[in-house]
Amino acid sequence: MVYSMTAFSRQDRDADWGRLQLELRSVNQRYLDPHFRLPEALRDLEPGFRDALRNRLARGKVECTLRFEPAERRAEASVDHAKLRALGAALSEVREAVPEASMPDALALLDHPGVLETPGLDLEAIKAEANALFEAALNDLIAGRAREGEQLAELIRERLIGIRAQIAEVRGLLPTILERQRTQLLERLAEMRTELEPQRLEAELVLLAQKADVAEELDRLETHVGEVERQLAQKGPIGRRLDFLMQELNREANTLSSKSVVAETTRCAVELKVLIEQMREQIQNIE
Numbered sequence: 001m002v003y004s005m006t007a008f009s010r011q012d013r014d015a016d017w018g019r020l021q022l023e024l025r026s027v028n029q030r031y032l033d034p035h036f037r038l039p040e041a042l043r044d045l046e047p048g049f050r051d052a053l054r055n056r057l058a059r060g061k062v063e064c065t066l067r068f069e070p071a072e073r074r075a076e077a078s079v080d081h082a083k084l085r086a087l088g089a090a091l092s093e094v095r096e097a098v099p100e101a102s103m104p105d106a107l108a109l110l111d112h113p114g115v116l117e118t119p120g121l122d123l124e125a126i127k128a129e130a131n132a133l134f135e136a137a138l139n140d141l142i143a144g145r146a147r148e149g150e151q152l153a154e155l156i157r158e159r160l161i162g163i164r165a166q167i168a169e170v171r172g173l174l175p176t177i178l179e180r181q182r183t184q185l186l187e188r189l190a191e192m193r194t195e196l197e198p199q200r201l202e203a204e205l206v207l208l209a210q211k212a213d214v215a216e217e218l219d220r221l222e223t224h225v226g227e228v229e230r231q232l233a234q235k236g237p238i239g240r241r242l243d244f245l246m247q248e249l250n251r252e253a254n255t256l257s258s259k260s261v262v263a264e265t266t267r268c269a270v271e272l273k274v275l276i277e278q279m280r281e282q283i284q285n286i287e
Helices: 040-056 081-097 106-112 123-192 198-212 214-233 241-260 263-283
Strands: 007-015 018-027 032-037 058-070
Touching: 007 123, 018 040, 018 123, 032 040, 040 058, 040 123, 058 123, 058 241, 123 241, 214 241, 241 263
Parallel strands: 032 058
Antiparallel strands: 007 018, 018 058
């Protein structure tokens, strides 16, 4: 399975305590590079999120954004009557002991710690939902990377077919290439009006043929094409291996171009480099 490094996922969760929204966005990067934007109250979720990304992704810049919107408090504040009675009893004792002491009013009594209870947030429940939300987003992100990865693989396979066609065309030109080499050498010798011994002439022809023989380059091109096809069928990250193979393919295409003695070979070499560059651009997004 081929995975792209580019994908996006957004997951939402609504509950009595409010609303959570989590976004995961990934783009191509040489290594795994996670970034997190989390609410301060949920900041301690980051290590778990980071470990999950490392366990399931190998490459890519991944941005994780978690938003939390608390629900409006519907429940009214309630009075703890037991604490209020205990506070009243304490104040009565103070009044008896110190009659001149001023007594607090009703609002001051409500401000006393513990007298007025307000509903709080259950952070543990919110964190559990956030973890579930992150897992769902990560699964969705990986599925998206897989879908795009398969599309990239198909584009690469189409270019490989084109490369094989160019290799076959150059192979078919080899007899013409060798004959053109011989003709060019004889023409140059005639222009120079130089007479060579038959053995020396044959040696020169053999040397020139060796320098311009592209059969070895064609063989290596076919080998690299086969290896690219094999990598596309592998499991796990393959982007770096494919990038290296693109360098090797380009090297052979350049050598083929430098050895060209006929226009058809030059054209094929140019077409090869175009196809290789198209593949390389796609491979930059493969994990």
